[in-house]
Amino acid sequence: MAKQRAVFLIVVTLPDILACRTMKMATIAAGIIFGTWSALSGQQFHTEPLQEDRNVDFVEWIRRTEPSHSLDERMVAIGSLESIAVRQLIHFHDTSRRKLGDDWVNANIVPTLSKLLDFRTTEVRTRAASAFCGISREMQATKSALPRLIQLLRDPDDNVRSSAVSVFVFRGPDAEPAVLELTRIVKEDKDPYIREHAAMALRTTSIKSQHMLIDLLDEKDAKTRLAVAEALLGKYKGTDVQDELRKSVPKLKLLLHDENAELRRAAAEALRFQMADHNDCVTELTKALADKDANVRYAAAINVLELGEAAKPALDEILKVTSDENTLFCRQLTIALPRVGPATIPGLIKLLADKDANVRAYAADGLGKFGAAAKESVPALKGLLKDMGDVYELQGCVCNFAGRALAEITGDKSYLDHLPPLPKDGL
16 A cells, blocks of 8 residues: 555656756656656556556656757656656566557657657767667567668767667567668678677578578678677577577688687687587587687687586596686686586596685585585595685685585585684585
């Protein structure tokens, strides 16, 4: 009831607040009201947006006062439009009334945001394009703005192009009209982030655009090939690996031998996502474990370990990579080693003698996860019970993790006695 009364008070006062003659006061008040309204009604108490006039009042107020806004006020207004749109769409997500939500946003939000795309001020164009990106994650009905967004892909400002290209990553087949422009960006844009996201959009648009993306791996320009290889990583929401993209594997294998180290690194990472057979993938990436570049060796090692038990044949070579000078790489590999299974126990025991305290702690923690299967590590772990090496990443000392591992392996909880307190509960 308290939430309902609070929302009621906010709703009935909204028109008066929006009528403020001072733009800054009205903008701030409206932002506070909308934020409070959303927070209070977001979980247990739900309004019925399409039958509620207040959202429309707010949009109309923004339209009416927009020409007199300062830059900061325009940013607040655009953010409010995006928030209202997303809230409407989420409210009707996966229901029989989904189209009603899309239609409401098209009628009340899209026209205003589309007009803002034409502003001379780059900050306004950037924020408006970004708002379209946020809305596009929740709906597939902003098609009316796509022609203007395609034009923004040639905007001279990097931030505007970045916001515009991000919209097409989430459009799927609707981005088909932009394919040629996206291909041009992958080949020509000076910003690597924009290139990569344009390639990501090609990946998610259609089978035709996927073929075009793979063909770009034949380009002479290293930046173009790098953008494509980065886009073939499965690290973006909504971009599950598709069979068509596996046709990139032969070209990615060739990139493992490219003279550009960044390309070799990206190819090593992409192969894990694109190769269907894990054993074949381990075979290919094992070759890269001897690469002359440390970043390539690490990328190959960490991606082989991500394959779990299939990585067993490469363990000896991976352990050589852990001896690299880069302690950060060594730490991350030590954390990942237990994913392969008990076969990593001998390697983890060796890492208990590493010069880096964090590596010793990670190795001890990993051995503890194997329980009694790691009993051969007990002598080495006992030798660390007085190791006060500071493990700043874990806010403790090596002896903490050695004691915990011994307790897990032997079942003897007395190993935990008299150890310094451990703020964090393991890794």
